[in-house]
Amino acid sequence: DGGITQSPKYLFRKEGQNVTLSCEQNLNHDAMYWYRQDPGQGLRLIYYSQIVNDFQKGDIAEGYSVSREKKESFPLTVTSAQKNPTAFYLCASSTGLAGVPEETQYFGPGTRLLVL
Amino acid sequence: AQSVAQPEDQVNVAEGNPLTVKCTYSVSGNPYLFWYVQYPNRGLQFLLKYITGDNLVKGSYGFEAEFNKSQTSFHLKKPSALVSDSALYFCAVRPSGGYNKLIFGAGTRLAVHP
Numbered sequence: 001d002g003g004i005t006q007s008p009k010y011l012f013r014k015e016g017q018n019v020t021l022s023c024e025q026n027l028n029h030d031a032m033y034w035y036r037q038d039p040g041q042g043l044r045l046i047y048y049s050q051i052v053n054d055f056q057k058g059d060i061a062e063g064y065s066v067s068r069e070k071k072e073s074f075p076l077t078v079t080s081a082q083k084n085p086t087a088f089y090l091c092a093s094s095t096g097l098a099g100v101p102e103e104t105q106y107f108g109p110g111t112r113l114l115v116l
Numbered sequence: 117a118q119s120v121a122q123p124e125d126q127v128n129v130a131e132g133n134p135l136t137v138k139c140t141y142s143v144s145g146n147p148y149l150f151w152y153v154q155y156p157n158r159g160l161q162f163l164l165k166y167i168t169g170d171n172l173v174k175g176s177y178g179f180e181a182e183f184n185k186s187q188t189s190f191h192l193k194k195p196s197a198l199v200s201d202s203a204l205y206f207c208a209v210r211p212s213g214g215y216n217k218l219i220f221g222a223g224t225r226l227a228v229h230p
Contacts, residue, residue, distance in 0.1 A: 004159075006159075031216060040125075040222055040223075041222055042120075042206060042220035042221055042222045042223055043160075043206070043218075043220040044220075045217065045218075048216075048217075058217075088157075090159055090160065092160075094216050096216070103210070103216045104150070104162055104165060105162075105216065105218060106162060107152075107159035107160040107161070108159050109158055109159045110157070110158065110159050112157070
């Protein structure tokens with residue numbers, strides 16, 4: 001988990017509320033990612049960003065939004081449009097060198113989101 | 117469709133015995149393959165990866181994995197299991213080309229009994 005921090009560790013959301021999950025990295029990585037983990041389903045990609053001020057939708061982007069204003073930060077907002085937000089959310093980063101097969105993604109400790 | 121399969125939800129092994137966690141994949145082109153481990157309520161930790169070259173890859177904590185192109189498999193192995201190896205293990209594949217997208221398997225829970 002070293003170099004990537006996520007906060008809070010636990011987050012509770014009320015109906016109709018937007019909540020924001022924080023992800024910060026000090027690895028000087030260009031690329032950052034958000035995944036959602038549900039029991040028995042592995043990890044699914046929500047959004048990714050290869051460089052500051054740019055991001056792309058992943059496989060399950062509906063109901064989520066992101067921003068990438070700084071290289072070290074990639075916050076994820078879970079909006080009220082996400083009807084089933086209860087999950088474990090993982091942030092990851094990599095050097096971002098496109099086409100370099102040695103690329104490894106490194107993960108933060110995760111945030112568990114629960115709906116009240 | 118590109119996918120990763122981990123056919124066993126759980127693997128049970130006695131401490132000191134060898135362990136194998138299975139992974140098969142389906143991707144176009146040459147795959148890049150990864151294994152990660154997750155302890156309860158923690159993020160994923162990188163164990164090892166196969167990019168090219170020797171089919172037997174050695175990684176962290178005594179783990180190794182064997183790439184078999186004909187069987188499209190990348191099984192994780194360890195000669196002697198420890199109780200502390202008990203965790204959730206994920207296999208992932210990155211198709212060649214494009215951005216650094218990882219496709220994950222559903223995970224296999226490894227339980228090592230004393």
